[in-house]
Amino acid sequence: MSRVIIIGAGLAGLSCAVTLAAGGRRCCLISKQPSERAQSVLAEGGINAALDLMGEGDTVNEHFEDTIKGGVYLADAEAVRGLTENAPETVMWLRALGVPFNTENGQMIQRPFGGQKKRRTLFAKSSSGKMIMSALIDEARKYESRGLIKRYPHHEMIRLLIDNGRCTGARVKDSVTGKCADFSGTVVMCTGGMNGMFPMMTTGTTQNTGDALAAVFMQGVRLSNLEMIQYHPTTIAASGKRCLVSEAARGEGGRLYILKDGVKYYFMEERHPDLKNLAPRDVVAREMYFVRRETGGQSVMLDMTALDGKTWKNKLPDLRQEVMEQLSLDPKIEPIPVKEGIHYFMGGIDVDPFHRTSLEGLYAAGECASIYHGANRLGGNSMLGAVYGGKRAAGDILQSTSANDDTTEPGFEEAGENESFFEEAAPEFIKNVSDILLDCLGIVRNEDTLKNSLGRLDELTGGLSLNDREKARAELAAAMIKCALIRRESRGAHYREDYPERDESLCTMTSAEVSGGGAEVGFKQKAYEGAVL
């Protein structure tokens, strides 16, 4: 094996690359655009670690339990144990890279965040993701200067190279020249969430198209937990997308209400007296959906007017700027209308605690990997999952593979006429698939709509001559709907109004695999299958 090939240069990709480089292993970092454009820069709220800097007696075990409970018992305990145990070390590493976490009296502080009773979330005002990215970008550049990381910053993986049931590399397209090259080596997918399955309807980037995930799915890689989509409770309308209003708004004291007969009804505080406005995101999003239905479609409002000037300046300055930019409203002086918006995908490529996928030679980390978050992700655990996951994958690669001194540059050549997965999916097709998914994979789901949607998808694809990417997209969409169908219960982000209770027998993630005639879905028999420990 030659260099390690990392696809995606956000938090997970960078973390993986610098860990490999620090271990003396060469890698290439392949991304459609430079790291500064990655979705990770949008992350706002912070990163969790049981450092107990606030003196509340917080422990790793409580972080573990909150995460498992927040994920409603779908995530693998061993993996979450690794995540939460290593969180303090991970954060201290970022600190050493110069991330300017907020401090008070010279010590880092932690803020309260959704689904957690103790203050565990380290943050850098309201731009935590950008801050961590800047530090990691600089660190990666250090290794780039030493020849250990080679960047391909306008390049797209179009498919994996598979030989005898093993992943041997990836086929990469240079978007400037249109030429393609075969890269050989161990591959680490860090391609982020499948936002592009719902264009303009998520808080993410236009670049996470879902194409990479769909391609590897078609190539036989097992996915899991596809029905678990996180609707963030507080998003606002922006030109061309949903814009995130960080959970930090509520962490610092923001309150949700709706007008019921002209009176402010603080529904989260009334209905969930323990965690109130900081209940897990799926709980809040669902309540918002219900109260809107109960009040004939009033807007849910987020009231941050009681926050003091110091809090705005030191903890939420970018959030305030964003709201003013998008809504022309100042959240400091008036409540703002918020709505749920697709924000995160708990499911994706199925991995074991070492981030190995069902295909030998292929790893996955970050949002594209399905492992830590179960049926609902806690705020602050995404950045942790990405940074730790990248490191973990790198660690396993360093341990289980050996370096190769071959540094031949792959040769880029004109793509053949029938180059697979080369041609992009048509925007209209993408929108049609998205409309079908939005209909049936909302906050409230039921059997009829899900089945209808499968039928509509069949109808849509039946009459058309589709290219590889379009076929893959349709197959992935079908798998998502099928996973939602077979989970005949309500759990976390997946709420079935026809099965509103939890079914304890369905306590494992769904899985999806393409074989022969299309996507097959089922429940994983155990937490991870086929992993060699």
Add this chain to the structure above:
Amino acid sequence: MRIEVVRRENADSTPYLQSIEYTPKDKNETVAFALDMINKGGYKDTDGRDAAPIKWEHSCLQKKCGACAMVINGVPRLACGARLREFEKQGTVRLEPLKKFPVIADLWVNRQVMFDALLKLGTWLESDAVMTEKNENTAYDASRCLQCGCCLEVCPNFYAGGEFYGMAACVPASRVIAELKGDTQQSLKQGYDKHIFEGCGKSLSCKNICPTGIETDRLLARSNMASVWKRLLRLK
């Protein structure tokens, strides 16, 4: 309203102007949104030709990633931050690629020169960061740089390939200078001296233009003090 785009098939072809009549459906629509709508098809230009997919870089659509920097009615800014209603009175929006960077096609330029500058300067920490109350805000502001290139576009002293690397190099360097240990990383400081301090004419047009509002003058002053006047100890 009319959207004019300076188009170009590739680096070697002749640029041409394409004018497209576009009606925003929403008062909040941005230039980025309009470009996306046009690219989704169904628009013809004023000569009756298809307004074929216009190449431009985009990612976050909310002024946080720097991808969509371009020249809009003569001013370099982010397309996702330019609302069409700003141009209602004029009736025309002209979109051009950033001029200081080589064009790949249409509004898509190659900004690699910015990243190369950072590689050459060595803007990274060689040892653990020293974080204190005094450098926290500097580190925060400096970490906000989008690497969009707008500052370089308006800088009277910057040109690609020149010795002066511009504010886009100064900002990330400022984070590292603020956080590095004592008297280490002399080569970064020397590089800063040669490639930032010496070439900067202090016009501060960078401060005016920065889409994310970085206080470039403050960072410049602080980094000058640390790198050039070597008053480092006082600042930690």
